[in-house]
Amino acid sequence: MEKEILISLRGVSKAFDGETILDNISLDIHDKEFVTLLGPSGCGKTTTLRIIGGFETADSGEVFFDGKEISHVPPYRRLVNTVFQKYALFPHLNVYENVAFGLRLKKTPEEEIRVKVQEMLTMVNLKGFERRRVTTLSGGQQQRVAIARALVNHPRVLLLDEPLGALDLKLRKDMQSELKKIQRATGITFIYVTHDQEEALSMSDVVVVMSGGHIQQIGSPVDIYNEPINAFVADFIGESNIVDGFMPADKKVRFSGHTFECMDGGFEKNEPVDVVIRPEDVDVVPADKGMLTGVVSSVTFKGDYYEIIVDVDGFKWMLETSDYAAPDTTIGLYIEPEAIHVMKKSEFSGQFGDYSSFSDELEHLSDLEEEEEE
Amino acid sequence: MKKHSLRKTDPPPASRSAQRNIFQQLAAVPHAFWTVLFIAAPMLFVLYFAFTDGNGNFSFSNITDLGQYTNVFILSIAFALIATAICLIIGYPLAYFMSRQSQRAQKILMVLIMLPMWCNLLIRTYALMALLDNGGLLNSLLKNLGLEPLPIVGSYFGVILGMVYDFLPYMVLPIFTAMTKLDYRYIEASHDLGCNGLQTMTRVVMPLTLSGVVSGVTMVFVPSISTFYISQKLGAGKIDLVGDTIERLFQNVSTYNVGAAMSLVMMILILISLTIMNKFSDEEGGMVP
Secondary structure (H helix, E strand, C coil), rough: CCCCCEEEEEHHHHECCEEEEEEEEEEEECCCCCCEEEECCCCCCCHHHHHHHHCCCEEEEEECCCCCCCCCCCCCHHCCCEEEEEEECCCCEEEHHHHHHHHHHHHHHHHHHHHHHHHHEEEEECCCCCCCCCCHCCCCHHHHHHHHHCCCCCCCCCEEECCCCCHHHHHHHHHHHHHHHHHHHCCCCCEEEEECCCHHHHHHHHEEECCCEEEEEEEEEEHHHCCCCHHHHHHCCCEEEEEEEEEEEEEEEEEEEEEECCCCCCCCCHHHEEEEEEEEHEEEEEEHCCEEEEEEEEEECCCEEEEEEEECCCCCEEEEEECCCCCCCCEEEEECCCCEEECCCCCCCCCCCCCCCCCHHHHHHHHHHHHHHC | CCHHHHHHHCCCCCHHHHHHHHHHHHHHHHHHEEEEEHHHHHHHHHHHHHECCCCEEECHHHHHHHHHHHHHHHHHHHHHHHHHHHHHHHHHHHHHHHHHHCCHHHHHHHHHHHHHCCHHHHHHHHHHHHHHHHCCCHHHHHHCCCCCCCCCCEEEEEHHHHHHHHHHHHHHHHHHHHHHHCCCHHHHHHHHCCCCCHHHHHHHHHHCCCCHHHHHHHHHHHHHHHHHHHHHHCCCCCCCCCHHHHHHCCCCCCHHHHHHHHHHHHHHHHHHHHHHHHHHHHHHHHCCC
């Protein structure tokens, strides 16, 4: 189903104080889609959103909306509304007046405002909160008001800037499915910014992975997960073992001292490549039956699976399996051809995908740091 | 066992908070002493003199005598209102302009606004007089250019100019503070929802900086309505405001009691205007969170 292009960025660049934030970005966003801009902090995703919203002007390049150039149209003339990070609800107005704000500016009749505001508050489950001061609401409730305040104006596009960042995990999950439901029901194009890859994969029709002011990959969540284009994407989306290898022939890849059958081809003979194998795609077998063998260095029980770090000739792999293997035992690794994904070498090669220094604690800490920076 | 030992070593919460209370109360003693000696006691004196005649007998005559000063009251209130309004009209856009500058520029502008406040009010008023007087800088210049001198000193305009000149910083600073506390996201949100620049100003910036306006208005209105020095100097003694009248009445023992009554009425007037101002800011809910 081919949808029409609603927003189009052409060669957009932006620098702050001489530091390049966006470097020649081109991106098409189709009508009625849920598009997520995903990347670590400082990758340029929020700047991209702000350029679409009109809060920043690109240093070079053009922004098209419905075929028209809008680079210099101020935000209040764009058919776009925003749900801001930390909501930015007006503290001097109550819930009703916050939601009615945009309609009042359009001189909508009072009766129509009443009907529309009620409709919106019902949709976000905030009926009966009309007279409450926004400062007395919880984070989740403020979030809903912010969504209602934006959607009541029937924008063509809703921009959401890490809208769930301040909520706790349980609430975040609930709001994710709620947002997806609202997007389907209203048919409004959502452009969603997050650094949470799980959020991106579970909500989006299209994921745009960004890093260092560049778009790394655009695709459906399944494509992005199964066919990452380079080591950065493979590592950022889920866990990945990324191993150096080369292609002796089409559908053959050699790494870790073994030649594997695979599904990829089209490389030059003996071209060096990055090989991605997802932790859940490796089968644990007895040592003599394995294509590779390694020594288990740690096992962590994760509830529905074991996370095993295994040392294969000095390179540490992460496996996710339901089979327990005791530390310091030797196990075999079996990999199906479908589980092997071969990527061209990129600037990110060698930076990711080795679990030598991996620990859950560190992973958690770096997540926290990221959230603080945002 | 553990609980028991805890109870032994730690004082129970009640006595700890009692100790803290005693400490807090002790900390307030110097201020309480000051308040009683220099604020409460003089107020009581004012009350006493206002309701007694020259022989110390209870009397309402001082209050009823104030009827003859009705015009002075009206003039004072009018002057204070006009000066406050002008300060607001100049000060609000200035504060907005300042808050939109870079951090560095903000600091420089702040110093420029504060600079006159480092100089004594009386000296500043004198300086203004020296500029505007008949033989002053402005009029000498006009005369040299062959123009008529402007009789600013001694006119209503001169007095109001003096008030605005002296009290403008007190309007700008609280509004500027409220402006800098205003989160820029609110302004972006208003643009996002369809406000142009002017609508953002009236619908978001003004309501959210109302607390600064209320402080500014209070801080200009109160000294304006009670000033006597500005009207004496820039009014060239021809313009009598409440402050001047009170000063004159207190200089003569025989009119001490009327002076006290007038002070009392003015305090009540100021109190009423403060109450109205506070009410206003509460209703609009303009308090910055």
